[in-house]
Amino acid sequence: VQPQPADTQAPSAPASLTASLKRAQVSLSWKPAMDNVGVTGYEVWRNGTRVASTAATTWSESPAAGTYTYSVIAYDAAGNRSAASNPVSVTSKGR
Numbered sequence: 001v002q003p004q005p006a007d008t009q010a011p012s013a014p015a016s017l018t019a020s021l022k023r024a025q026v027s028l029s030w031k032p033a034m035d036n037v038g039v040t041g042y043e044v045w046r047n048g049t050r051v052a053s054t055a056a057t058t059w060s061e062s063p064a065a066g067t068y069t070y071s072v073i074a075y076d077a078a079g080n081r082s083a084a085s086n087p088v089s090v091t092s093k094g095r
Contacts, residue, residue: 007078011035014042014057014072014085026068026090027060033074033082043073045084065094 011033020027033039044052044059046068052059069089074082 007037007076007080009036010080011039011074011076011082013083014074017070017072017085017088019070019088019090021090021092024062024092024094025060026063026070026092027058028070028072028088029058030072030085032057035074035076035080037076037078039074040077041075043075043081045071045073063092063094065092067091 012035014033015031017028017030028044030042033042041053041055042057042059043050044054046063051061067089069087071084071087073084
């Protein structure tokens with residue numbers, strides 16, 4: 001049995017990140033990233049800080065009042081990370 005070569009290829013960046021604001025809830029959605037082996041999940045970043053990890057292509061939160069810029073990074077099982085998605089900004093009036 002041949003050993004599998006190490007997975008050194010990063011996933012593609014998540015595409016078409018969009019944000020919607022309903023009441024005080026920010027909802028993000030994006031198109032799935034592609035990877036030569038498989039995408040394990042996504043990191044959600046808010047104002048340059050990672051705030052969540054998810055296996056889904058949607059995520060939501062109810063932040064305090066303020067303006068926030070979100071982006072998403074895909075990762076695979078080998079720990080390879082994609083470039084960031086397009087950024088989106090949302091201004092919330094708070095909870």
